[in-house]
Amino acid sequence: MYYIDPHIHMVSRTTDDYETLAKMGCVAMSEPAFWAGYDRGSVDGFRDYFEQLTSFEPKRAADYGIQHFTWLCINAKEAENVELSREVIAMIPEFLDRPGVLGIGEIGLNKNTRNEATVFLEHLDLAMKTNEQILIHTPHLEDKFQGTRMILDMLIGDSRIDRTRVLVDHVEEHTISMVLDEGFWAGMTLYPVSKCTPARAVDMIERFGPERLLVNSAGDWGPSKPTAVPDLILEMRRRGHSEKAIRRVVYDNPIEFFSQSRGFVFDAPE
Amino acid sequence: MSTETSSQEILEREFLLVRAKILEIAASLDRIGRAPGDAAQDGRLELLQTAIEKLLEENPKQNSERAKQIQLLFSRPYDKQWKTTLELTR
Numbered sequence: 244m245y246y247i248d249p250h251i252h253m254v255s256r257t258t259d260d261y262e263t264l265a266k267m268g269c270v271a272m273s274e275p276a277f278w279a280g281y282d283r284g285s286v287d288g289f290r291d292y293f294e295q296l297t298s299f300e301p302k303r304a305a306d307y308g309i310q311h312f313t314w315l316c317i318n319a320k321e322a323e324n325v326e327l328s329r330e331v332i333a334m335i336p337e338f339l340d341r342p343g344v345l346g347i348g349e350i351g352l353n354k355n356t357r358n359e360a361t362v363f364l365e366h367l368d369l370a371m372k373t374n375e376q377i378l379i380h381t382p383h384l385e386d387k388f389q390g391t392r393m394i395l396d397m398l399i400g401d402s403r404i405d406r407t408r409v410l411v412d413h414v415e416e417h418t419i420s421m422v423l424d425e426g427f428w429a430g431m432t433l434y435p436v437s438k439c440t441p442a443r444a445v446d447m448i449e450r451f452g453p454e455r456l457l458v459n460s461a462g463d464w465g466p467s468k469p470t471a472v473p474d475l476i477l478e479m480r481r482r483g484h485s486e487k488a489i490r491r492v493v494y495d496n497p498i499e500f501f502s503q504s505r506g507f508v509f510d511a512p513e
Numbered sequence: 514m515s516t517e518t519s520s521q522e523i524l525e526r527e528f529l530l531v532r533a534k535i536l537e538i539a540a541s542l543d544r545i546g547r548a549p550g551d552a553a554q555d556g557r558l559e560l561l562q563t564a565i566e567k568l569l570e571e572n573p574k575q576n577s578e579r580a581k582q583i584q585l586l587f588s589r590p591y592d593k594q595w596k597t598t599l600e601l602t603r
Contacts, residue, residue: 355589355595356599357599357600357601360599360601361601361603364603384587385587385588385589386588386589387584387588388584388585388588388589388591389588389589389590389591389592389595392591393591393595396595396596415584416578416580416581416584417581417584417585417588443580446580448514449514449515452514453514481526482516482518483516483517483518484514484516488514
């Protein structure tokens, strides 16, 4: 089955992973901008990173027949540095019209601080000014519930936001309803330890239905599995779900969401 | 969106997996108990115990919400006044 991974950090993965994903049916992926594993020292560090996301990674993906799309931002962790964040936000428009750029992301909160919230709001301003879609990171572990509520407060408080163009990612059992009930898209990240397993994700698909739901591997520097979406496909088959139902979640839904971006030029496989 | 699988079929499919996970938890708690030091004073151990007790709660309304309840147990609380608390000017 063809599938699309809507959230995967290929800069942290070897080229072998592209080969494996291609063999497993991945035809496209979207890669949000994230933390490098250390705090970058200057806006030029981000400029180089955006160059990598918009030039090098699409070429590396194309060698394996995978279409690569990307998002731009300063991530929530580095957003604690407001001065640097403002320099990065001012620089982002240099890249917004590059092929494959889908919007602003993954913005969000990390430890739910004032500086992170300030930078989140300033990213929203940019997204509204240039009519971008938005991809949002919700915090990890004990910070997730509080942070997701805070993020939703900021989104709901802004009448410019079209909720159908916003993806709130890394939802789990205690945050999924609040995101879906408010009309946003919700993404479930399939990590072996710190987020959701394929089985729990399928539970949520069964309970809430497939509408406005995405699943991703968020292949990352830390413990993660870039083949997690195929794991979910297998779990859904194991439970007797139809190929049509599975394809809705892993292929049709990403296309429906990303098609709202001017940068999403997708060549559907035959 | 569900399939027609019965609870008996799910138990059949998942029994060994759950058994393995319970053994992992038991082994971790044994490991902590055997080791020198005083982890008993660490609030996280009490949190783990409360979470384990939640699994056995006989509340029909919450019986299919154990995962959510345990997620909330491990979560920092939400403050409705967070914007004021953080002095966010926007």
